Amino acid sequence: MYAFDFEKPSTIAEAVAALKDEDAQALSGGQTLLPTLKQRLASPSKLVSLGGIAEMQGICHNDAGQICIGAATPHARVAAEVAGDYPALAALAGGIGDPAVRNRGTIGGSLANNDPSACYPSAALASGAVIVTNARQIAADEYFQGMFATALDEGEIITEVRFPVPQSAAYVKFEQPASRFALVGVFVARFADGVRVAVTGASENGVFRWAEAEAALSANFAADALDGLSLPADGMIADLHGSAAYRAHLVAVLTKRAVANAS
C-alpha cells in the first residue's frame, strides 16, 4: 500500500464533498479495493469510507413493491434478509466468496466495480433494477457498459439499488475453480410482462442480456424452450479456465438449469 488519507463521513452529502478531492476514492467493503491497494495497483490520495453512512445501510420495500437495498449493505445481510421476498437474490448474495467476504463486501461496491465475473451485475440486469446514485437514477440496462465500466461519473456514488421482484427467478453460478467467482453465471427472472436473462462471467463486454433466450422463455417458460438455442463463441472470454466455446456452451447449460430451478 501507499500512504493515503482517510475520511469516514456520516452522510451522503459529506461523502460526495469529500470525493471531490483529486484522486480521492470511495471505500465500501474493501474486498476488491484493499487487495488492489496492497498490490500497489492503485494509489488514491484519500479513501472515503461509505461504511458510516446510515442512509446507505439496510433493506426495505418501497411503494412500488421494489426491494431497496442500501448500497453499503453487506452481502451477508442481503442473503439473510431477502430470503423470503426474493430467494434467488438472497441465494446469489449467499454464494459470493466466503463468510468474511460476505460480511464486508457490499452490493454498491460490487456494482460500482462491475467485475466481468461478479455475481450481482447479473441480478441487477435480469431484475431490471434501478441504480440510485447521489445524483440520479440509472436503469440497469443503461448502467453496465462493459468490463469494469459503468455509467457512473467521477465522484458519483451509488446510494441504493432497487429491485423489482419477479414472479420467479434463479441464479446459477458455475465457479471458476481457483477464484470461485463466476466462470459463467446466469440469472433468469420471470416477470408478468416477460422473462429477462442476464449472463455474467462469459463475455468480454461484461454482463449482458441474452435476447433469444428471453424471447423463447417469454413465450414458454420451460427449460426445453431453450433447445437448440446457443450463443456464438465470438466475444466470449478465453483464459486458462475455459475457452470461449466452453463459456458459450455453459451459458446455454446454465440458463436451462436456472429455468428449471426458478422459484
Place this chain on the structure above:
Amino acid sequence: MPKDSGIGASSKRREDVRFLTGAGNYTDDINVHGQAYVHFLRSDVAHGRIVSIDTSDAAAMPGVVRIFTGDDFAGVGGLPCGWQVTDRFGQPMQEPAHPVLAQGKVRHVGDPIAAVVADSPEQARDAAEAIAVEIEELPAVVDMKAALSADAPKVHDDLTSNLCYDWGFVEENKDAVAAAFEKAAHVTTLELVNQRLVANPMEPRVAVGDYSRATDESTLYTTSQNPHVIRLLMGAFVLGIPEHKLRVVAPDVGGGFGTKIFHYAEEAFCTFAARQLARAVKWTSSRSEAFMSDAHGRDHVTKIELALDADNNFTALRTETYANMGAYLSTFAPSVPTWLHGTLMAGNYKTPLIYVNVKAVFTNTVPVDAYRGAGRPEATYQLERVIDKAARELGVDPIALRRQNFITQFPYATPVAVEYDTGDYHATMDKLEEIADLAGFEARLAESKARGKLRGLGVNCYIEACGIAPSNLVGQLGARAGLYESATVRVNATGSISVMTGSHSHGQGHETAFPQVVADMLGIDESMVEIVHGDTARTPMGMGTYGSRSLAVGGSAMVKATNKIIAKAKKIAAHLLEASEADIELKDGQFSVAGTDKSVAWGDVTLAAYVPHNYPLEDMEPGLEETAFYDPSNFTYPSGAYACEVEVDPDTGRVTVERFAAADDFGNIVNPMIVSGQVHGGLAQGIGQALLEGAAYDENGQLLTGSYMDYAMPRASDLPFYTVDHSCSTPCTHNPLGVKGCGEAGAIGSPPAVVNAVVDALRRQGHDITHIDMPLSPSRVWAAMQGE
C-alpha cells in the same frame, strides 16, 4: 484393544494446542531489536540482460539503509546444488552458477535483481520502486522440447545448451529392453504431462539474519525443514562462515511440503547483509513473491511404453521424460527426476526389464525441486496410468492385470537398483476392495446414472522409497550430503527427558509421536518427554525432514540413543540394587531384579546419575545423556492400493470426487491418528493435483497463475470423506521400529486413481478417451468429451 499411550496410541497432538491458540512461534514472530527490513526488486521479465542498475535516487529515499545488487556478491559464493547427476555418457551434469542476486542476466520472472534494506518494510518497498533498472529483454524459453532445439536461446550463456543432463537408467539395460519390446505380444504407449505445481505452504517463507559484533556470530532464523543443512550449505559454500560462528534456527514452521528443504537466496542475503550492516535484517515473503520464488514441483513431460507377453505379463517398460529444472538448479533438483523417480519405475510389479531416460532442461521459469513425493508421484502416475490403459486395450480387468503382475516374493531386487525388503500387495488390494466396497460400485453407478451423472471407478497401486537414505549409497549416486539422522536423549535428574532430534517438524506431529516411542521404551509417561528440534545450537547435526524419513531414520537414531540410556540406567540400577546387571529388568518405569521383589524406580536411577552419592564412579561417568547417529542400511518401501469414484457432469465436464479409499502398508505405526492425518493431507494434495492445481506460463515466461485467483488450491468442499486403512502391515526389516513412513503416500498414490476414474466414467458413456492431462478441470474434461 487400542492403546492409550505409547507406541500404537492415538495420543492427541500436543503441539496443536499452541498452533490453534495463536501461541506458535513462527519465524515472522521473531523480531530482533533494531532490525531492518529488506525488499527484493524482482525481475518482471523472464529473460534479459541487465544493462544498468541505477540506485542513486532510491538510496536517497527516507529510511534506506543500503541497497545491494549482484556486484556486492561478486566475491561471495553462489547457491550450491546438493546433488550431481552423471549422464548416460559418464559426464557430470551441466551446473550453472546461481548468484544470490542476479549478475549480468535475469532468468525468470521473480529473479532478484536488487535488495533494499530500510528501516521499515514500506520504505524498503518504496525505494525498490525508485531503482532504475534497464533490461534488454531476450527471447524466453519456456517449453522444454523447444529449449533443446539447436537455435533456442540459452538460459545460461556459459553452458553448451539448455540440457542439464541426459540420464539413462539402467543404461546397460537399454538394448535388452529394446529387444523385449521387439518380442512383445502387446505394447501400450501413453504420453502425459505431470504438471508444474506450487507447494503453497500456509506460512510463506521468512528469513531473519542477525549478527553479533561481540561474538562475531551470525544467526539465521528461517522457515526451513532442515536447519543444519542450511547451515552447512550457506556457511561452507556461500558465505564462508564456520559452523561455530553460525547458528540456524527453524522454529515453528507452517508447512513445508518440500519447498522449505532448499537453501534460498533470501536466507543467504539476510545473513550476509546483517554482517555487513551489523544490524538484523528481516524478509517476509508475500504470497505473490512465494509464487515466483519458492521452488516449484513436478513439471515432467513423459512418454511411457509397457510391453506385455501373450499372457499379459509385463515384460518390459521404457520411459522418456523431459524434466524441467527451471532457470537454476535448486538444492536437490537434479535428484528428483533421476534417483527419486527412475528407481521407482518397477512399482509393485515384477517387470524384469526397465529403461528410464530423463532429459533435464533449463528454462526461463522458477526453479523446480522436490514437492511432496518428489519423483515418486511422477513415477507412480505414469506407471499406473499406462497399466490402466493396457488393461482397457486388452479388455481385461485393471485390478486383475495388476494382481497378475504383483511382486510376491520378498526381498525383491528390482531391475532399477533398489531392493524392496517387505510388502504384501495382494493383502493391501484385498483390503482396498473391502473398504472401498468395490462390490457396491455397480449399484452406485446406476444411482448416479439416474441423476444424469457419469460415474467412474479408478484403482491403482503405489510403491515409494522413503527413509532416505543409506549415506554411502546416495554418495555414489551423486548426493553431496550424508543422509543419516541424529538424536540426543538427555535424561534430567528427576527423570524427565529432553530429546534433541535432527529431524524437523513442520506439521508432522513429532512433538507427540517421538515421545510416544521413548516413553514406551522406558515405561514412563509420555508427558515426561519433550522434543527439541529446529536449532543448530541445541541439537546434534542432523539432516532434517523430507522424504517421509523422520520416524524411519530420526526415530531410529532416537531408539538407538534410548537403548544406550537403558543400558547405562540398568548398570546404575544394578549398583543400587546390589544385583548383577544381567538380572535387571525394566518394566513400567521400574528396574527390578529378575525373580525377586527388589526394584528401584526410574526416578531413583536418574537422580543417582546426577547425584552420584551411591554410584559406581570408578566404573562409570555420572550423568545420563546419550547421542546416537543412525544411518539406514536401505530405504523403506511403503505401498498401498487406492480407489477413487468420481462423478462427471456430462453437460459441464465438472468432476466431483464421490468416494476415496486408501489401503496403505506403512509397517508398524506409532500414532494411528497422526498417520491418518498425514494420509488425509496427502490425498488432498494429490486430488488437488489431479483436479485443480497447475502453474502455467505464457510463451514469454510470464506466470499466469501468480495468485489464488488463478492457481486453484483444493478446499474442503472439493474433497470427499476418505476411508483410510493402515491395518495391512509388513514391518520394515531393517530399522528398529519396523516403520516405513507415511508422509507422502497420499500425494503419490492418489492422482492416478482420480484420472483413471474420470477416464473410466467417460469411456462407460462411450467416449473414446484414453487420457486427459491434469488438472482435470471442467473445461478440459468438457473439451475431451467434444473430441478436442
